[in-house]
Amino acid sequence: MNQAKAAAGWRKVTESRLFFPLLALSLILLFDLIFVPGFFRITTRDGDLYGSLIDVLRNGSCVMLLGIGMTFVIAIGGVDLSVGAVMAISASVASVMMNPIIMGLSVGKDIEKFVNDPQFTYSPLWQVILVTLLVSTLCGLCNGILVAYGRIQAIMATLILMIAGRGIAQLITNGVRIQIFYEPYSFIGNGWIVLPFSLYIVAVVFALAWLLTRRTAVGLFIESVGINSTSSFFSGVDDKKIKLMSYAFCGFCAGVAGLVASSNIRTADANNIGLTYELDAILAVVIGGTLLSGGRFSLLASVIGALVIQATTTSILAVGVPAFAVKAIKGLMVVFVILLYSEQARGMIRRLTGQKKGA
Numbered sequence: 001m002n003q004a005k006a007a008a009g010w011r012k013v014t015e016s017r018l019f020f021p022l023l024a025l026s027l028i029l030l031f032d033l034i035f036v037p038g039f040f041r042i043t044t045r046d047g048d049l050y051g052s053l054i055d056v057l058r059n060g061s062c063v064m065l066l067g068i069g070m071t072f073v074i075a076i077g078g079v080d081l082s083v084g085a086v087m088a089i090s091a092s093v094a095s096v097m098m099n100p101i102i103m104g105l106s107v108g109k110d111i112e113k114f115v116n117d118p119q120f121t122y123s124p125l126w127q128v129i130l131v132t133l134l135v136s137t138l139c140g141l142c143n144g145i146l147v148a149y150g151r152i153q154a155i156m157a158t159l160i161l162m163i164a165g166r167g168i169a170q171l172i173t174n175g176v177r178i179q180i181f182y183e184p185y186s187f188i189g190n191g192w193i194v195l196p197f198s199l200y201i202v203a204v205v206f207a208l209a210w211l212l213t214r215r216t217a218v219g220l221f222i223e224s225v226g227i228n229s230t231s232s233f234f235s236g237v238d239d240k241k242i243k244l245m246s247y248a249f250c251g252f253c254a255g256v257a258g259l260v261a262s263s264n265i266r267t268a269d270a271n272n273i274g275l276t277y278e279l280d281a282i283l284a285v286v287i288g289g290t291l292l293s294g295g296r297f298s299l300l301a302s303v304i305g306a307l308v309i310q311a312t313t314t315s316i317l318a319v320g321v322p323a324f325a326v327k328a329i330k331g332l333m334v335v336f337v338i339l340l341y342s343e344q345a346r347g348m349i350r351r352l353t354g355q356k357k358g359a
Helices: 002-015 019-035 052-059 061-075 083-098 125-149 154-172 183-190 197-214 218-227 229-234 239-265 277-287 299-318 323-340 343-352
Strands: 043-045 048-050
Touching (some): 052 299, 061 218, 061 299, 083 277, 183 239, 197 218, 197 239, 197 299, 277 299, 299 323
């Protein structure tokens, strides 16, 4: 009886969507404990916490934000390749609103002598954030319209904005890398309140997404559409609206990530902000156990998946691996994740834990 209970308990643990992401993160941290001296050392400076672990959380903020939005999209059986480009568009919109002179616009007053003042912005910060998020959400809506109402395959519909988005961002900034001097804006990505301020932003977005999907019927509808959109339609679920909402929320998350990224580096660089981040976001969601075909999902598992990616990057750089080799190692991680979620791997786990197939 005790063995049966133990086997049932272990099966429940291994079948949890958090099991594999937490296992992967634990293995990486174990590697750091052995091979990276001082990785777990936390220091305090002016009441704020610093250290390699804090850096993993801080540097992973953008991927966590993108992963939350990408979970919505992948759960309905779609994908969004444009989130990196939407980040660039968001950063460009924010920078131009703070410093419109870069576009050669006539602003009606002499502000040239103030543009390098760390306390100067042409538009109030709340307007900068609001307009930027509206623009990014609109980008997501455009993707959703093409997928839901245009019936274009998601990979092709979002590829359009992925290609055109950086061109749009460059048009907004007139092809110039805009340096950001406004200190309150820089606080978004560089500020500290005991922990990095960007982590509080991630927490707020995660809470919003969790409440939307686990305290309303939206989460059930998303999973239903992802499993079988036709059956969902005949069950009374408007799959088009669910898809539209999912892509819009993904665009919103990309906009928040664009604000964090540009404020962190204090520059609106249309060419480099968000570059290849869409792949990291997809990988984070897959590590979190959400199938690319859609269906059941876990927002927390996707966030942990993003931390796995950032912890891997931080660890390989800490042991002296050249930065240009990071992508190659990420490629190996993709292969490992695919094998980990294969039926063969699951069968081996069942054999090791004494479970019968189908039990």
